[in-house]
Amino acid sequence: MRGLVTSPGLPLREALLELAYSALREGYADFVMVPSRGPGDSYSWILAGTPDALTSAEPLPPVMTVQGARALSSAAGEPSSRRILAIMRPCEARAAVEVMKLRQIDHANLTLVTMDCPGVIQLDLYDGAAEPEECDPANLRPACRQCSEFTACGDACIVRSADSNLLLPLTAKGGELASSLGLEEQGSLDEWSKRTEELRALRLGTAEGARTELRQQVAGIGRLSDFFADCIGCRACRTVCPICYCRQCFIDMKDRRSPASSHLDRSRRSGAARLVSDTLLFHIGRMAHMSISCVGCGMCEDACPAGIPVGRLVSMVGAGTSALFDYRAGKDPEEPLPLNTFVEEELHEFED
Amino acid sequence: MSSRTEATAGGRYIRCPGDHVEGVRSILRQLLVSGSVKAVFSLRSIPGNESFSYSLISDPRLVEEAVPFHPLMPVQAARALSQLTVSRPLEEKVAVIIRPCELRAFIENVKQSQGSVENMFFISCTCPGVGDSGKASGNDSGKSGGGSGYRTACSVCTDFVPGDPADMVLLLEADESPEDTRILLRSEAAASMAEDLTGFEIVQGPSLEQLTRAVARRRSLQRQDFIEKGPSAGSGLEELVSLFAKCIGCRACRQACPLCTCLLCDYETARTIYPPSLIGHEAERRGALRVPPGTLQFHLGRLNHIAPYCTGCGQCSDACPVGIPVADLFIRAGSLVQPALEYHPGRNMEDPTPLSTYRADELEEITD
Numbered sequence: 001m002r003g004l005v006t007s008p009g010l011p012l013r014e015a016l017l018e019l020a021y022s023a024l025r026e027g028y029a030d031f032v033m034v035p036s037r038g039p040g041d042s043y044s045w046i047l048a049g050t051p052d053a054l055t056s057a058e059p060l061p062p063v064m065t066v067q068g069a070r071a072l073s074s075a076a077g078e079p080s081s082r083r084i085l086a087i088m089r090p091c092e093a094r095a096a097v098e099v100m101k102l103r104q105i106d107h108a109n110l111t112l113v114t115m116d117c118p119g120v121i122q123l124d125l126y127d128g129a130a131e132p133e134e135c136d137p138a139n140l141r142p143a144c145r146q147c148s149e150f151t152a153c154g155d156a157c158i159v160r161s162a163d164s165n166l167l168l169p170l171t172a173k174g175g176e177l178a179s180s181l182g183l184e185e186q187g188s189l190d191e192w193s194k195r196t197e198e199l200r201a202l203r204l205g206t207a208e209g210a211r212t213e214l215r216q217q218v219a220g221i222g223r224l225s226d227f228f229a230d231c232i233g234c235r236a237c238r239t240v241c242p243i244c245y246c247r248q249c250f251i252d253m254k255d256r257r258s259p260a261s262s263h264l265d266r267s268r269r270s271g272a273a274r275l276v277s278d279t280l281l282f283h284i285g286r287m288a289h290m291s292i293s294c295v296g297c298g299m300c301e302d303a304c305p306a307g308i309p310v311g312r313l314v315s316m317v318g319a320g321t322s323a324l325f326d327y328r329a330g331k332d333p334e335e336p337l338p339l340n341t342f343v344e345e346e347l348h349e350f351e352d
Numbered sequence: 353m354s355s356r357t358e359a360t361a362g363g364r365y366i367r368c369p370g371d372h373v374e375g376v377r378s379i380l381r382q383l384l385v386s387g388s389v390k391a392v393f394s395l396r397s398i399p400g401n402e403s404f405s406y407s408l409i410s411d412p413r414l415v416e417e418a419v420p421f422h423p424l425m426p427v428q429a430a431r432a433l434s435q436l437t438v439s440r441p442l443e444e445k446v447a448v449i450i451r452p453c454e455l456r457a458f459i460e461n462v463k464q465s466q467g468s469v470e471n472m473f474f475i476s477c478t479c480p481g482v483g484d485s486g487k488a489s490g491n492d493s494g495k496s497g498g499g500s501g502y503r504t505a506c507s508v509c510t511d512f513v514p515g516d517p518a519d520m521v522l523l524l525e526a527d528e529s530p531e532d533t534r535i536l537l538r539s540e541a542a543a544s545m546a547e548d549l550t551g552f553e554i555v556q557g558p559s560l561e562q563l564t565r566a567v568a569r570r571r572s573l574q575r576q577d578f579i580e581k582g583p584s585a586g587s588g589l590e591e592l593v594s595l596f597a598k599c600i601g602c603r604a605c606r607q608a609c610p611l612c613t614c615l616l617c618d619y620e621t622a623r624t625i626y627p628p629s630l631i632g633h634e635a636e637r638r639g640a641l642r643v644p645p646g647t648l649q650f651h652l653g654r655l656n657h658i659a660p661y662c663t664g665c666g667q668c669s670d671a672c673p674v675g676i677p678v679a680d681l682f683i684r685a686g687s688l689v690q691p692a693l694e695y696h697p698g699r700n701m702e703d704p705t706p707l708s709t710y711r712a713d714e715l716e717e718i719t720d
Contacts (some may be wrong), residue, residue, distance in 0.1 A: 031635060033643065042597035046640045053640035065600045065674075066644070074644035075635075077628045092655075123600070123674055141443065222400075229403035232426050234671045236602035248616050259440035263408055267391050271411030275393065275432040303602045305673045306485075 001167030003192070004183035006158065015158055015165040016087055016115055019181070024051050028180045029085035029111065033068075033075060035061045040129035045071035047084070059087045064120045064141075067299045068092030069242035073104045083109040085177075090114045091147065091297040093154035094330020095242035098293040101337050104245045111173050114152030116192075119144030123302045143298025143311050146207035148200045155322065161192035196261060211316045218313060227313070230306040231279045237300035237310050243290040250289075251282045253298035283310070287317050292338060294318035295330050362559050364543065365523075365534045366552040374520055375533030376420040376449070376475065379520075382549055383447055384412040390444035393433070394418040397427075406432045408446070420449045420475075421524060421597060423502075425482045428667045429448050430457035430610035434467040441468035448472050452514040453665040455696020457610035459517055460661045463705050466613045469517065473541060476514035476564050477522040478564055481506025485670055504582075505666025505679045508575040510568060513560050515699040527566040536560060579687050582680050592648060595681065598674045599647050605678045606654060608671035611661050618657075619650045651678070659685040661697045692718075 001122070007015035016034075036046040038057045043061040045068065048054050050193045068088035076084055078230075093112040099105045119140040126139075137145070144150075151159055155176035158167050166187045169175040218224045238244045251254070256278075267273040294314050301311030322329060324347075325338035368375050383389045396407040396417045404424050409415060430449050449628070450458070455476055461467040481502035514521055519539040523530055534557065546554060549596045561568075606612045618624055626634075626645050635641035662682045669679035690697065693706040694714065 036640075036642075038642075039594045039597045044597075045643045045644050047635040048640040049636050050639045057396060065598070070601075071643045074626070075631050080632060082632045118635045183372070186464060226401045229398055229401050229405065230426070232608060232671060233431075234602070234604035234607045236604040236607070236671075239603045239607075240600060247620055250616055254615060257435075257439040258443040260437050261440070261444075263436050264391055264410065264442075264444060264446075267408040267410040270397060272407045272409040272417065274398075275406050275408050276427055276435050280416055303600060303604070303673050305604055305671050320638070 001150075001168055001170075001189060003159065003168050003187050003189045004178050005164060005185040005187045006167045006181070006183055008163045010165065012115060012158065012160055012165060013058075013060045016113075017054070017057060019167075020048075020054055020057060020059065020085070020087060020160065021051050022179075022181055023085045024048070024054075026180055029082070030082045031075075032057075033072060033084055033085045033086040033088075033303070034059055035068075037061070041126075047075050060115070062121045063123055063126045064089070064092075064297070064299060064302070065123070067095060067242040067297055069095035069105070070240070071329060072096050072110075073099050073242070073245065076105050076107075076110055077153075079106045079108060081109065083111075085111045085113060087113050087115075088154070089117045089120075089297075090149055090151060090153035090157070091117075091143075091295045091330075092242070094149065094295040095293075095297060095332050096154075097330040098243055098295065098337075099245065100333050101340075102243070102245060102293075104309060107333060111156070111177055113174075113177070114151070114154040114156075114157045116159045116196075117144075117147075117150045119147070119150070122124060139300040141302055141311075142210075142309065143296050143301065143315065146203055146210055146312075147296060148203040149295075149330075150199070150206065151196055159189070159192045159196075159207050161187060161189050166192070207319075207345070210312065211319065214309075214312055214316055221280075224284075228279050228283055228308060228310075230308055231283070232306050233276050233282075234305060235278065235282075236303040236305065237283075238286060240299045240303040241286075241290065242295075242297070242299070243293045244286065250285060251278065287314055290314075290320065291318040292321045292325065292327060293329050356554075362557055362562070364537045364546075365555050365557045366537060366546050366549065367535075367555050368533050370533060372477075372524060373420060375535070376522060377415050377418055378551055379475070379535075379549060380409075380418060380420075380441045380447060380449075381415045382413050383473075383545065384410070384415065386548060388445065388545060388548070389447040391446045392418065393429075393436075393446055394420050394449040395422050395424065396421075408436070416702040418449070419561055420596070421451070421477050421479075421522065423480070423482045424485055425451070425454075425665070425667060425670070426485065428457060428608065428610040428665055429454035430461055430467075431608075433458050433472075433493060434461045434610070434613065437470075438466055442471035445471050447474060448474050450474055450476050450518075451482070451665075452512055453479070453509065453512055453663045454610070455517055456511070456663040457665060459698040459701060460611055460705075461613060461661070462616075462701065464613065469701070473520075473545075474518045475512075475520045475522065475533070475535075476518035478514075478526060478560055478567075479506075479509070479512040480510075480525040481509065482666075487593045503666040503670065503679075504578070504670065504677065505664050505683060508571065508578045508683065509664055510571045510575050511664065512567070512571065513564060517698075517700065521560060523560065523563060526563045526566055528563075531691060552703040575687075583648055583683065596647055596651055596676060598676060599651070601644065601647065601650075602673060603650075604671040605651075605668035605676075608667045609654075609658065610665070610667065611658050611663075612654065619646065619653055637678055651681075655682060655685055658682065659689045660693055661692075662686040663697050 020032045155171045296315035298311040391410040519542040523534040523538040666679040
């Protein structure tokens with residue numbers, strides 16, 4: 001891997017902004033999609049078509065209000081001649097790759113640029129005071145604290161190595177971006193590689209420890225039921241998930257409605273039955289459908305008004321299924337989705 | 353018995369010593385054991401963890417897990433009752449413990465063919481309100497039953513005495529808190545059920561309205577103040593943009609709302625969602641565009657659909673993970689729209705729903 005010197009002397013945030021400006025000015029892209037500051041310390045994604053529109057752009061906001069892949073699927077959901085350069089976090093770029101495979105994002109004219117990600121503050125712990133890049137690690141999303149894929153995703157990534165900004169072209173498109181920006185001078189990636197490997201090892205350890213604990217916590221239907229006991233059925237987890245794109249979810253299908261008598265039967269069987277019902281069916285069903293593509297962004301957990309650690313559960317399940325299929329969500333747009341791929345001989349270990 | 357007669361003449365109450373939780377449980381247990389009802393719908397403390405959930409209880413021994421009128425609303429009861437009866441009504445009798453705003457919302461559901469009151473026996477209360485349960489106010493306070501105080505929606509609610517559809521009404525919120533359990537028998541079904549209950553005496557008492565006059569006055573003043581000066585009092589475009597600036601588009605407000613019953617929301621349909629080509633075009637025209645677009649359109653659209661029927665329960669605010677006071681806006685809009693349409697949502701089954709009723713002459717004051 002080579003790193004090309006870019007925006008010398010600037011902090012990472014400024015380097016990303018400069019990239020956004022250059023991409024529009026040099027005509028590499030028609031639009032830049034980037035987070036932007038709004039009223040009252042709010043942040044949202046904008047699709048900017050002119051350098052002037054980037055005035056409030058904030059490529060490293062302290063919070064993730066909308067998962068970038070979700071924003072991108074609204075802007076690039078169908079083939080278009082408009083070229084978009086999206087500046088997003090590594091987990092957002094990986095989600096975008098999964099959504100491309102699900103054919104909800106057209107990637108022909110799309111370039112994804114990521115960065116060394118410091119993580120984001122949990123939405124309910126963000127008081128508007130923290131400056132971007134000054135995230136208190138204690139307030140980071142739990143997903144960020146156990147993230148080992150925090151850099152080098154997408155078509156290109158801007159990383160910090162020994163106090164300089166280096167652009168890593170990761171795909172052919174990333175290479176085109178580098179040459180259109182006229183980046184040629186190579187810089188040393190040694191410091192970055194060392195730091196990244198150390199942090200990755202640390203985070204993998206954290207994740208493994210947390211998952212071992214969580215596995216105990218949800219073992220068996222009774223414990224899983226307790227895990228979701230506070231669920232208010234608001235479906236925020238599903239709506240904010242970049243992978244859950246169905247216009248109408250299986251759980252909301254009309255033919256799934258059951259008559260009052262069947263609810264009463266359910267109540268008689270165990271003396272009492274929860275209403276609304278199907279909380280577990282919904283969460284397990286959602287995991288069955290999307291967990292293999294889960295990039296562990298933690299958006300679902302951050303959106304849960306009841307504070308259920310749902311993101312950690314989905315990503316734990318996802319890690320299991322991915323390992324089974326030797327699949328890495330968001331890594332390679334060409335790698336087929338295991339659930340959409342017929343393999344005649346597989347998974348014999350699960351047969352009777 | 354109509355509420356009007358009762359307002360002057362008072363009514364018949366069943367009374368027993370002790371707090372309402374045991375009193376109501378005793379009724380529920382007796383109704384289940386005698387077979388008068390086949391199940392009880394109530395908020396229930398889930399054994400083994402500290403959460404609460406609406407449940408359909410059919411085993412009388414499990415009635416001790418029921419926590420009737422516990423000050424928490426994890427799900428709006430109308431939503432649960434609609435799920436129960438939307439495809440086919442109850443064929444057996446069920447006693448339903450329900451707050452006034454939940455009952456009104458369910459009546460609205462029924463009027464819109466999203467449920468049925470058949471075989472339901474409603475036990476409601478004069479309602480003191482429920483606590484916030486959102487993550488913002490701390491999960492623990494929610495679990496312990498609203499340690500952070502009542503919802504804003506509750507403190508400005510003037511509709512805390514349930515209407516005609518309630519068969520029994522527990523006196524909970526009153527000018528002078530009763531030391532015993534007193535339950536008004538409002539319907540004939542309630543009166544005949546009461547005859548078979550043991551451990552209660554039947555007494556004559558003043559009307560619920562008489563017993564809650566001071567509360568009504570206080571709430572009414574709070575409501576007026578809130579409507580005029582509350583946090584979302586501004587209704588200009590800029591104020592609305594600010595109000596919803598932090599919206600993450602999770603749609604929890606819609607999903608938690610008992611009146612948003614559409615299987616597929618208008619704002620999710622292929623017809624309504626902006627196609628990427630249009631988004632690109634708009635971004636070009638304006639220089640930049642927020643994506644995904646339509647935040648304000650969604651909230652104002654929902655407001656447009658729901659405000660005439662909103663029962664002001666506050667569930668939308670409670671569900672919002674970023675603490676937007678959605679209900680404030682809906683309550684304020686409802687306070688303007690409902691009188692204009694001369695509609696009192698959920699008060700009874702008979703009043704025609706305004707948006708689906710054609711009148712040749714109406715609303716002349718807003719025509720040119």
